[in-house]
Amino acid sequence: MEKRVTGIYFTVLLIGMLYAVYAAFSFPGDIVDTRTEERTVVTWDDQMEQTQEDGVYYFRRILPLENTNEKVVVYYTVHMNLEVFIDGEKVYELKAEEDRAVKTTGFCWNAISLTEDDAGKEIVFQVTPAYRDSIPNGNFFYGTYREIGHKVLSERILRLLLSGIIALAGFVMLLYGFFVVKKGQDAQIIMQFAIFATMLGIWSIGETQMLDWIFPCSMITVFVSHLMLMTLPIPFILFLRHMYHNGDSKLWSFCCYFNCVVIAVRMILQILGIYDLRETLLLTHICLLLFVVIIVIMTVREIKVNKLTRQVKINSICVLVILGSTLLELVIYRFSNMSTPLGSIGFLFYISVMGIVNVRRSRKLMEQARESALYRKLAYTDELTGLSNRTAFKEDLERRMEPDKAAGKERILPTVVYMFDLNDLKKCNDTYGHDYGDQYIKMAANALKNIFAEEGKCYRIGGDEFCAWTPYSSMEAVNEKMLRLDREVSELNHKGFVVTFSIAAGYAIYEESEDGGGLYSTMKRADAMMYERKQEYKKSNSKV
Numbered sequence: 248m249e250k251r252v253t254g255i256y257f258t259v260l261l262i263g264m265l266y267a268v269y270a271a272f273s274f275p276g277d278i279v280d281t282r283t284e285e286r287t288v289v290t291w292d293d294q295m296e297q298t299q300e301d302g303v304y305y306f307r308r309i310l311p312l313e314n315t316n317e318k319v320v321v322y323y324t325v326h327m328n329l330e331v332f333i334d335g336e337k338v339y340e341l342k343a344e345e346d347r348a349v350k351t352t353g354f355c356w357n358a359i360s361l362t363e364d365d366a367g368k369e370i371v372f373q374v375t376p377a378y379r380d381s382i383p384n385g386n387f388f389y390g391t392y393r394e395i396g397h398k399v400l401s402e403r404i405l406r407l408l409l410s411g412i413i414a415l416a417g418f419v420m421l422l423y424g425f426f427v428v429k430k431g432q433d434a435q436i437i438m439q440f441a442i443f444a445t446m447l448g449i450w451s452i453g454e455t456q457m458l459d460w461i462f463p464c465s466m467i468t469v470f471v472s473h474l475m476l477m478t479l480p481i482p483f484i485l486f487l488r489h490m491y492h493n494g495d496s497k498l499w500s501f502c503c504y505f506n507c508v509v510i511a512v513r514m515i516l517q518i519l520g521i522y523d524l525r526e527t528l529l530l531t532h533i534c535l536l537l538f539v540v541i542i543v544i545m546t547v548r549e550i551k552v553n554k555l556t557r558q559v560k561i562n563s564i565c566v567l568v569i570l571g572s573t574l575l576e577l578v579i580y581r582f583s584n585m586s587t588p589l590g591s592i593g594f595l596f597y598i599s600v601m602g603i604v605n606v607r608r609s610r611k612l613m614e615q616a617r618e619s620a621l622y623r624k625l626a627y628t629d630e631l632t633g634l635s636n637r638t639a640f641k642e643d644l645e646r647r648m649e650p651d652k653a654a655g656k657e658r659i660l661p662t663v664v665y666m667f668d669l670n671d672l673k674k675c676n677d678t679y680g681h682d683y684g685d686q687y688i689k690m691a692a693n694a695l696k697n698i699f700a701e702e703g704k705c706y707r708i709g710g711d712e713f714c715a716w717t718p719y720s721s722m723e724a725v726n727e728k729m730l731r732l733d734r735e736v737s738e739l740n741h742k743g744f745v746v747t748f749s750i751a752a753g754y755a756i757y758e759e760s761e762d763g764g765g766l767y768s769t770m771k772r773a774d775a776m777m778y779e780r781k782q783e784y785k786k787s788n789s790k791v
Contacts, residue, residue, distance in 0.1 A: 304374040306383075558604060
C-alpha cells in the first residue's frame with residue numbers, strides 16, 4: 248500500500264507542478280500600469296473609505312497634499328480583479344484573462360505609482376473578487392516602494408525564517424534517510440516524515456506572502472501552495488501509522504486513497520477549466536477534518552487495546568502544542584488584528600521534536616542491526632581463515648536442497664560437493680609449533696577460496712578439514728578445478744614451507760538415484776574419495 252500511495256501522490260505532485268509552470272506562462276493576469284515612475288520608496292497608510300455595490304468593493308481616499316512624486320500606494324490582493332482610478336482616470340488594472348481555465352489573478356502586491364500632479368486627488372480602488380466567497384481586505388500601504396518593501400519584510404521575516412527552517416529541516420532529514428539509513432522500514436519512516444516537513448515548510452513560505460512580493464501575480468505560487476496543502480497529509484499519514492500497533496488497519500489506507508482521489512478530482516476540474524483549485528479547496532478541508540477524526544479513533548483504539556508507546560505520547564503532546572499555538576495565534580489576530588508567528592513556532596517545535604525522536608530511533612536500530620550483523624558474522628565465520636564455518640555449511644546445504652519452485656517440483660539443483668583434508672598438519676604443529684600450523688591452514692584456505700568460491704562457496708568445517716560446493720555444469724569444469732588445485736599446491740611448494748604443502752581432495756556429483764539422503768549423501772561419497780587419496784599420500788610418504 249505504502250509504495251502505491253507514494254507513487255500516486257508523487258505522480259500527482261509532478262503533474263501539478265508541470266501544470267503550474269504551464270499556467271504561469273499561459274494564463275497570466277494582465278497588469279496595465281500607465282504610471283511607470285521609478286519605484287524607490289515606502290511609508291504606511293491605511294485610511295480608506297469602503298463601500299460595496301453589486302459584489303464590487305470600492306476603496307477611496309484623497310491623496311495627501313504633499314509631494315507625491317515617486318510615491319506609491321501598495322495594495323495586496325488575493326484572488327481579486329483590480330482597477331485603480333485617480334481623479335476618474337484609470338491608471339492601473341489587474342485582471343484574469345477571459346475564457347481561460349484559470350479564473351484567478353492569484354496573490355499580488357499591487358503598486359500604483361504616483362506623480363506630483365496626483366497630490367490632493369481622489370484615488371479609487373475598484374475590487375472585484377474572482378470567487379463569490381472572496382472578501383477583499385482593507386489594508387493599504389502608502390509611501391516609497393523601498394520603504395514598503397522593508398516594512399513587508401520586517402513584519403514577515405520571523406515567519407519566513409521559521410518556514411525556511413522547517414523546509415530545511417525536512418530536506419536534511421530526507422538526505423539523512425536517503426544516504427545514511429538508506430533502506431528498510433526505518434528509512435521509509437524517516438523519509439515520509441521528511442517529505443511531510445519539507446512540504447509543510449514550502450507551504451508555510453508561500454503563506455508569508457514574501458514570494459508574492461518577489462513574483463507578483465504568479466500562478467506558480469498559487470498552484471504550489473495548493474499542491475503542498477493537498478499532498479502533505481499523505482506522507483504524514485504514512486509516517487504516523489508506523490507509531491500504532493494497528494498500523495496495517497484499512498482506515499489508514501482509506502485516508503491515503505481518499506486523499507489521492509480528492510487530489511485527482513481537484514486537478515482534473517482545474518485542468519478542464521470547470522473549477523479552480525480555490526473553488527474546490529473545501530474538498531481538501533474535508534479531507535483534513537476526516538484525517539483528524541480517524542487519527543483520534545486510532546489513538547482511542549490504541550489506548551484501549553495497547554499501552555501508548557513513547558512515540559505516540561510524544562506525538563500527541565506535540566500535536567497539542569500545535570493546536571494551542573495556532574489557536575492562540577487566531578485569538579490574538581481576532582482581538583488585535585496582529586499576525587503572529589505562533590502557529591509556525593508550534594509546527595517548528597513538532598518537526599524538531601519528532602525529527603530528533605525518529606533520528607535517534609533510526610540510529611538505535613541501525614546500531615542494533617550492526618551488532619546483530621556482527622554476531623551473525625561471528626556465528627557463521629571461521630575466525631582464523633575468514634571462511635564460513637560448519638554451521639554456515641549446514642544451513643547453505645539445507646537451502647541448496649529446498650524445492651526448486653521455478654521448476655514446479657521438489658528437486659536438488661545440480662551440485663558438486665568437494666571435501667579436503669590437509670596432509671601433515673599434525674607434523675607441522677608438533678615439529679614447528681602451532682603458529683606455523685595456523686599459517687599452513689591459512690595458505691590452504693586462500694588456495695581453496697581462489698578456486699572454489701568463484702562459482703560456489705568454501706568452508707572450514709574442522710581443524711584440518713575443508714569443503715566446498717559449486718553448481719554442476721560439466722565434468723570438464725570439475726576436472727579443471729582439480730587441476731587448478733594441483734597447480735596451486737605446486738606453486739606454494741615451489742615457494743617453500745617448513746613442511747610439504749599437500750591437500751587431499753575428493754569430490755562427488757549429486758545423483759538422485761544414489762543420494763537418497765540428498766547432498767549429505769553426496770558429501771559422504773566425496774569424503775570417501777578424499778579419504779582414499781589421503782591414504783595414498785600416507786603410503787607414498789611412508790615408502791620414502
